[in-house]
Amino acid sequence: MSRLLSSPAERVILQLAFLIYNAVIGVLVGWASVRSPFFAGLALPSFAWLVLGMLAFELLSGLALRAHPASVLSMGSRIAGLLVAFGVCYSTMEILRVA
Numbered sequence: 001m002s003r004l005l006s007s008p009a010e011r012v013i014l015q016l017a018f019l020i021y022n023a024v025i026g027v028l029v030g031w032a033s034v035r036s037p038f039f040a041g042l043a044l045p046s047f048a049w050l051v052l053g054m055l056a057f058e059l060l061s062g063l064a065l066r067a068h069p070a071s072v073l074s075m076g077s078r079i080a081g082l083l084v085a086f087g088v089c090y091s092t093m094e095i096l097r098v099a
Contacts, residue, residue: 026086
């Protein structure tokens with residue numbers, strides 16, 4: 001881990017920020033998939049956009065913390081983030097299709 005993430009509290013804050021970020025990405029991708037014909041017509045499925053969003057967070061946080069991006073978050077955090085993004089994305093898609 002980076003020396004900037006030396007305390008457990010700092011790691012927890014980063015992991016919570018990651019989960020919130022993934023929830024926001026999930027809402028945005030879900031909304032765009034239902035409401036934007038252009039976005040829905042792109043070759044990448046929703047799942048790929050979610051993974052690319054996670055990649056962007058890791059790269060930017062690694063850059064900000066001056067650490068290797070792979071060392072910023074644990075694998076458990078990545079799995080939790082993907083599950084949050086996936087669940088929020090497909091829930092948003094279902095809600096918008098019904099409305």
